[in-house]
Amino acid sequence: MSARYFADSRVEECWSRAWQQLCPGTDGRLEQIDLLGKYSAPSRHYHTEQHLDECLAAFDEFRHLASRPAEVELALLFHDAVLDTHRYDNEQQSADLARAALSLKGARRQAVKGVCELILATRHHGGVLTGDAALVADLDLWILAAPRSRFVEYERQVRAEYPDVPEYVFWEKRRELLERFLAREWIYRTPALREQWEAKARDNLTWAIQQSRLVPVVSRSQAESEGFVLAGFVSGGEELRSAGFAQGSILLVKRSEPELPPAVGYAIFVKPERITTQLWSEIAAAWATKPRSDNPRG
Numbered sequence: 001m002s003a004r005y006f007a008d009s010r011v012e013e014c015w016s017r018a019w020q021q022l023c024p025g026t027d028g029r030l031e032q033i034d035l036l037g038k039y040s041a042p043s044r045h046y047h048t049e050q051h052l053d054e055c056l057a058a059f060d061e062f063r064h065l066a067s068r069p070a071e072v073e074l075a076l077l078f079h080d081a082v083l084d085t086h087r088y089d090n091e092q093q094s095a096d097l098a099r100a101a102l103s104l105k106g107a108r109r110q111a112v113k114g115v116c117e118l119i120l121a122t123r124h125h126g127g128v129l130t131g132d133a134a135l136v137a138d139l140d141l142w143i144l145a146a147p148r149s150r151f152v153e154y155e156r157q158v159r160a161e162y163p164d165v166p167e168y169v170f171w172e173k174r175r176e177l178l179e180r181f182l183a184r185e186w187i188y189r190t191p192a193l194r195e196q197w198e199a200k201a202r203d204n205l206t207w208a209i210q211q212s213r214l215v216p217v218v219s220r221s222q223a224e225s226e227g228f229v230l231a232g233f234v235s236g237g238e239e240l241r242s243a244g245f246a247q248g249s250i251l252l253v254k255r256s257e258p259e260l261p262p263a264v265g266y267a268i269f270v271k272p273e274r275i276t277t278q279l280w281s282e283i284a285a286a287w288a289t290k291p292r293s294d295n296p297r298g
Contacts, residue, residue: 009049009053010053010056010057010060011049011052011053011056011077012032014056014073014076014077015028015032015035015073015077016028017070017073018069018070018071018073018074018077019031019032019074021070022070022071022074022102022107022108022111022112022115023102023105023106023107026105026106028105031101031105034101035077035078035081036049038081038082038083039051039052039080039081041083043083043161044083044161045156045157045158045160045161046154046157046158046160046161047080047083047161051080051143052076052077052080054142054143054146055076055139055140055142056073056076056077058139058142059072059073059076059135059139062135062139062190062192062193065135065190065192066132066135067131067132068111068114068132070111071111071114071115071118071132072118072132072135072136072139074098074102074115075098075115075118075119075121075122075136076136076139076140078094078095078097078098078101078115078119079091079094079118079119079122079136079140080094080122081093081094081097081098082094082097083161085161085162091119091120091122091123092120094119095115095116095119095120096116098112098115098116098119099112099115099116102115114132117133118132118133118136119136121133121134121136121137122136122137122140124137124140124141126184129189130189134189134190135190135193137189138188138189138190138193138194138197139193141181141187141188141201142197144181144187144197144201144204144205145196145197145198145200145201145204146200146204148204148207151204151207151208155208155211158174159174171212174212175209175212178205178208178209178212179209181201181205182202182205182206182209186198187201187202187205188201
């Protein structure tokens with residue numbers, strides 16, 4: 001997105017209002033420009049100004065729930081300022097950036113501390129969050145309850161931020177993350193947001209987890225380089241369909257299997273402990289009846 005988008009958007013309004021409340025009488029334009037540059041980096045696809053705008057739009061609806069709305073707004077604006085997909089301390093780095101910017105312009109120490117604590121709430125590590133911290137964490141997860149078309153776009157945007165990660169690895173790790181969210185008693189900690197978003201978020205997550213089980217396979221050698229082995233070709237059967245398999249798919253698992261011929265198609269990741277002996281038998285039988293030269297996409 002362009003600088004024009006940022007300058008003319010809700011983001012500009014929230015920045016100006018919140019900055020003046022925490023750093024009254026100071027000019028925050030240089031800090032704003034610096035922030036814009038970070039969210040506009042070409043390596044970003046989801047963590048952009050669009051994400052900021054969506055978080056702030058959601059906050060507009062629930063502003064009355066915030067004890068310190070200016071701190072909430074600045075926390076949302078800074079929370080993804082640092083994004084390095086090879087690191088695990090992005091939120092801490094973003095909080096440090098906010099601390100430096102606000103302290104330099106004379107913001108009260110307690111306000112700076114509050115903003116930083118709210119940014120750290122977006123680590124989503126679980127645990128107890130209340131008040132504004134719970135609200136900020138929930139607002140950051142608005143996208144999980146977005147309309148399906150936007151949620152699908154979000155999934156693609158996140159994938160694009162990991163171009164160096166193979167499909168197999170990305171979707172396995174992605175599914176594990178989504179399953180952790182789905183396993184929570186509540187995705188959203190703030191009752192008002194939970195009432196509006198919880199059901200839709202769970203529906204989106206369930207759909208995404210199902211989709212993440214089916215990913216493109218370039219070659220058997222590529223799969224094996226990531227520790228997966230080819231286990232069989234899925235030709236059909238009620239048990240297979242009820243287990244979530246798509247007809248005409250290649251089954252990959254992380255386990256030792258006899259040598260099987262190469263194939264190109266689609267893979268479904270299945271952990272061996274989730275598969276019954278009967279299911280394995282049917283997969284093996286289906287594979288044995290397929291011509292060895294079959295291409296399931298062909």
